[in-house]
Amino acid sequence: MNFEENLSPALLKKAIELKIREEDCTEDYVVGSGKGGQKVNKTSSCVILKHLPSGTMVRCQKHREQSRNRLSAYKLLILKIEDQIKGSKSDRAKAIFKFRKQKQRRSKKAKEKILKDKAHRSKLKKQRGDVETVE
Numbered sequence: 001m002n003f004e005e006n007l008s009p010a011l012l013k014k015a016i017e018l019k020i021r022e023e024d025c026t027e028d029y030v031v032g033s034g035k036g037g038q039k040v041n042k043t044s045s046c047v048i049l050k051h052l053p054s055g056t057m058v059r060c061q062k063h064r065e066q067s068r069n070r071l072s073a074y075k076l077l078i079l080k081i082e083d084q085i086k087g088s089k090s091d092r093a094k095a096i097f098k099f100r101k102q103k104q105r106r107s108k109k110a111k112e113k114i115l116k117d118k119a120h121r122s123k124l125k126k127q128r129g130d131v132e133t134v135e
Contacts, residue, residue: 006071007071007074007075007078011074011075011078014078014079014082015078018078018081018082018085020051020077020078020081024051024052024053025049025050025051025052025074025077026049026050026052027047027048027049027070028047028048028049028050029044029045029046029047029048029066030044030046030048031043031044031046032044032045032046032061033046033061034061036064039064043066044066045061045063045064045065045066045069046059046060046061046069047059047060047061047066047069047070047072047073048060048073049070049073049074049077051077051081054081054084056077056080056081056084058073058076058077058080059073060072060073060076079092
């Protein structure tokens with residue numbers, strides 16, 4: 001499982017764990033599309049990777065250089081296959097769940113508890129008196 005790309009150790013570990021080999025992937029380089037003008041239309045900097053055993057396909061055109069797009073495409077491919085295999089137990093799915101949970105509205109009971117704690121804290125602060133200095 002020797003990837004030519006300089007993938008991070010964490011991604012290499014995931015690739016080994018998921019049994020993703022570079023030999024199982026086909027690489028195509030195509031002319032990009034979208035923003036970028038003539039440069040995008042002339043050079044084949046867009047990378048398309050296809051993992052043959054799973055049929056997963058990834059297309060990357062984030063960067064100007066083909067080599068950087070190739071690296072990003074391998075990262076995306078590994079993460080996408082991990083999502084397919086592990087489902088809700090993948091790292092990305094866990095991060096998304098955590099983010100959504102944080103953004104969720106609090107329940108009525110939780111809000112009441114927070115307000116009760118705030119009121120208690122303000123009572124304690126009011127009980128503190130002003131400190132007078134003696135000369």
